[in-house]
Amino acid sequence: MTVELLWWEGCPSHPKALADLERILREEGAPAEVKRVEIEDDEQARRERFPGSPTIRIDGEDIVPPGEGEPYSLTCRVYRLRNGRVSPVPDPEDVRDAVRSRVA
Amino acid sequence: MIGIGGRAPEFELPDTDGEPQAFETPAVVIFTCNHCPYALAWHDRLMEVARDYADVHFYAINPNDAERYPRDSFEAMKERVRGDGGWPMPYMHDATQEVARAYGAKTTPDVFVVDSGGALRYRGAPDVDYQDDSLRADWLREALDQMLAGEEIARPETDPVGCSVKWRR
Numbered sequence: 573m574t575v576e577l578l579w580w581e582g583c584p585s586h587p588k589a590l591a592d593l594e595r596i597l598r599e600e601g602a603p604a605e606v607k608r609v610e611i612e613d614d615e616q617a618r619r620e621r622f623p624g625s626p627t628i629r630i631d632g633e634d635i636v637p638p639g640e641g642e643p644y645s646l647t648c649r650v651y652r653l654r655n656g657r658v659s660p661v662p663d664p665e666d667v668r669d670a671v672r673s674r675v676a
Numbered sequence: 677m678i679g680i681g682g683r684a685p686e687f688e689l690p691d692t693d694g695e696p697q698a699f700e701t702p703a704v705v706i707f708t709c710n711h712c713p714y715a716l717a718w719h720d721r722l723m724e725v726a727r728d729y730a731d732v733h734f735y736a737i738n739p740n741d742a743e744r745y746p747r748d749s750f751e752a753m754k755e756r757v758r759g760d761g762g763w764p765m766p767y768m769h770d771a772t773q774e775v776a777r778a779y780g781a782k783t784t785p786d787v788f789v790v791d792s793g794g795a796l797r798y799r800g801a802p803d804v805d806y807q808d809d810s811l812r813a814d815w816l817r818e819a820l821d822q823m824l825a826g827e828e829i830a831r832p833e834t835d836p837v838g839c840s841v842k843w844r845r
Binding site: 645650 | 712713714717744807837838840842
């Protein structure tokens with residue numbers, strides 16, 4: 573299983589996203605290291621199909637697929653938690669579900 | 677960029693009705709935007725503070741480069757305010773980014789409290805945790821209460837937390 577965290581320094585959310593991701597990988601017994609990919613400019617954002625920071629991909633798939641037509645750019649992603657609140661990081665249970673679907 | 681006790685820059689910017697809004701004191705100047713999850717998460721709390729402190733002038737200013745971030749365009753700002761049925765403060769477009777630069781705004785949100793004499797009394801985050809609605813923008817409320825009571829501000833500066841201001845290149 574390949575796990576990637578794509579991030580941009582303009583958003584302060586990536587340390588929390590990484591901490592949540594690493595904790596959940598440990599809890600689920602998933603033998604994966606997180607590859608961190610810093611996105612530094614718009615061209616790289618387009619090349620990496622980066623819809624914003626942070627983006628977590630497992631085996632190349634975004635764990636929270638962006639909406640249709642979402643541009644690729646240096647921006648902060650807006651996630652929705654399961655309680656409906658806006659958040660700069662994905663709901664940990666969404667991360668857990670994505671990990672479980674690969675380790676099951 | 678101004679420090680605590682320094683004179684807050686005056687400004688006049690268009691609101692979402694296209695009307696120029698001039699700076700008046702005492703004031704709360706909030707740099708915010710449409711696209712940032714931190715600004716969105718704190719938004720309702722900040723609107724509530726504006727409703728609760730009717731004697732203070734509140735200004736929401738979007739400083740982001742709308743060319744690179746179309747969700748922060750003036751049109752998108754108008755649509756958002758319309759969709760919300762109005763805001764309790766003007767939402768203003770800082771197209772040249774001069775106001776944001778003058779204040780030294782770093783993030784969205786970034787909050788500045790200015791007393792009736794025009795001096796900066798608080799700068800920073802609304803409260804300690806964007807995820808906890810029970811906090812009600814307590815750092816901002818504390819600064820306002822102390823300023824309006826003529827007291828020293830116990831916590832005049834906190835680190836602003838949010839998305840970096842998107843400067844034009």
